[in-house]
Amino acid sequence: MSTPTPTVDVHSAYPSLTDDQIAILSSCGRVQPVRAGQRLFREGEPSEEFFVVLSGTVAVVEDLGDQERVVQLHGPHSFLGELGVLEGQTSFLSAVVNTPGEVLVVGSAALRDLLSREPALGDVILRAYLLRRTMLAGAGTGFRIIGSAFSPDTRRLLEFAARNRLPHRWADLERDTEAEALLTRLGVAPQETPVVVWHGHRVLRNPSNVELARVIGLRTEIAPKDVCDLVVVGAGPGGLAAAVYGASEGLSTVVLDAVATGGQAGTSSRIENYLGFPAGISGGELADRAVVQADRFGARIDVPTEAAGLEQRDGNSVVRLADGGTVTATNVVVATGARYRRLTAPGVERFEGLGVHYAATLWEARTCRLDPVAVVGGGNSAGQAALFLARESPAVHLLVRGGDLEHSMSRYLIDRIERHPRIQVRLHTEVREVAGEDQVESLVVADNRTREQQVLTARALFVFIGARPATSWLADAVTLDRRGFIPTGQDVAEVTADLWDPLARAPLALETGLPGVFAVGDVRSGSVKRVASAVGEGAMAVRLAYEHLAEAGPPVVR
Incomplete structure (x- = not known):
């Protein structure tokens, strides 16, 4: 399976530190002599130390089972590791x-503390680590998943x-000729x-997401403890x-997410209208970046942990x-967001994960590099996906059910899409069928005015067609509007008046029908569906949580 080369600045991923920067790091580290063949850290073990090469050379290698492959050779003034540190x-x-x-050698805890005090050095290291993670992803490095595409x-x-x-x-049992030999060698x-x-x-063997997360170090068990100040559900x-903001203000903070950090925004290939990132991010x-920042302030992030x-x-x-x-807190911020709606057409369910995707990042794009693809949707996520995929795809069909893009897409995206020679916008168009043998090969689309149908060649279909709120876990706990979103503030005051009379106040701006429970982002009724909002x-909810803390008093130790 072909893998796209990640478009990253290799120099930025492997920068040399200055003497002054090394001197800063030396203030909390120790110099250690090393000999040829010595292992500084091992694949599969916790990343607990940060290394700067002062003299000699160090090879970063991948264990392929019967041999090792050199990924990068570091010389003097280089530092080792990637985001996992x-x-x-x-x-x-x-x-x-x-x-x-x-x-x-600098301990990872000491490194995080130092970088909070030395932002210029911290930016060099963090940027390099982010780029290295991207390069590892693009190169297909890391653990192997062996299994059938139909599983x-x-x-x-x-x-x-x-x-x-x-x-x-991924080694596909049906298509990867080495998969069976690898299974035989492993006795599987x-x-x-x-x-x-x-x-x-x-x-x-067929690990659950939680089991895999524990092995990788994403998740540790939440031990029963005192009531915390803030639980955030959704990352x-x-x-x-x-x-x-909660952890930086001294609140004991726990963050839970059932799948991954980043939410729906984490599936976006490029956000170009977020303040402070003129080149996009x-x-x-x-x-x-946010996870590193929250961790530095002491927030506890557990993924995957489902509420x-x-x-x-x-x-x-x-x-x-x-x-x-259970996790008990004085305040809860519900930030579970919304999920893209599934497309309903023959063949869609069969090919989900085999060419039908609900995200457009490097991970999904690597399966259809240099092939024609289609994107369904008329919002910003669909526009960003089309532009990202058009960097390598010879043809991107942007399929829009409505009659224009202006209704739900930002002007800057519309202008770029209209100018792009490889993106073809098809208005009043809906997918009627997804066809192929063992992967997506073509789409049957129809004009929703004339009902005229045609077949488009496409090796992948990326779907961004509205969203439904992730509130099923709340059941009858909080008041929901008719679409399942959470009303807050004055929108919920009248229907929950009996809860507020004893407190002699109305719900705060982002407060739900329950005192001390706030809703933010896409899950909130009437929210603006933008990352910045x-x-x-999220920041505003912490300020309101302080007001509720003052009302409720300090947490009761159990």
Whole structure:
């Protein structure tokens, strides 16, 4: 399967530190002599130390089972590692000393503390780490997922890895000639697939998302403890903003998400109208930056951890978890967002994960590089996806049910799409069928005015057609509007008046029908569906949470 080369600045991914920067790092590290063949860190083990090469050379290698492949050779003034060092994940690669010399060793906790005090140095390291993670993804480095494309569990694992931006590669049992030989070497029967091969030889047989997350270091168990100040349910832009502002203001903060950090915005290939990023930023990079920032302030982020219910006891809110656990807090911010609606047409369900996608990032695009593709939708997400895919696809069909783009797409995107020679906008067009043998090969589309149909050649279909709120877990806990979104403030005051009379106040601006429970971002009724507004609401919710904390008093220790 072809893999696109990531469009990153290699120099920025592997910068040399100055003597002054190394001196700053030396203030919290130690110099250690190293010998040829010595391993500084191993693939599959926690990333607990940061290394700067002072003299000699160090090779970063990938374990392929029966051999090792050199990914990068670092010389003096280079630093090792990638994003996992800052996010507490296990290493996807190993580091082996090539020629003897000395390295500077800094503990990861000390590094995070130092970078908060040295923003210029922190930006160099963080930017390089983000680029390295992108390069690892584009190169197909990381753990292997071996399984059939027709297996729902294979598709589940692939989606989990992609949404969490984890370096991985997929060996399709039906198409990859090496897959069967690899299974034989590992002693795994085809009927036992899908499997995840970690660290060259460790085999996880059809692991759950939670099991895989534990191995990688994404998730640790939430231990029962005192009532915390703030629980944020949902780790999209609004939830991560609440986590950053809450933790930075000293609130004990826990963030839960059932799938991945980044939310719906994390599936965006490029956000170009977010303040402070004139060149644009991918949703994944924005999420990774926010996670590092929240972690630095002390927020606890657990992914995947699914919220299954909400209730109030003794003046606190209790979030019930799908695994049977609970988290209790004085304040809850609901930031579960919305999910893109599934397209209903013959063939769509069969090809989900095999060419039908609900995100357009490097992870999905690598399966259809240099092929014609189609994008369904008329909003900003669809426009961003079309432009991203057109960088390598010879033809991108943008299929829009309505009669224009102006109704729901930003002007800057419309102008770029209209000028792009490889994007063809088809208005009044709907998908009637997705066809192919073992992958998407063509689409049957129809003009919704004349009913005239035609067949378009396309190797993938990317769907962005509106969204439904992720509120099913709330059941009858909070008041919902007729579409399932959460009304807040004055919109919910009258229908829940009996809850507010004892408090002698009305609900605060982002407060739901329950005191101390706030809703932000796309899940909130009447919200503006933009990343910037979600971030603003997340920050505002923390200010309102302080008002509720003053009213409720300090958390009761249990």
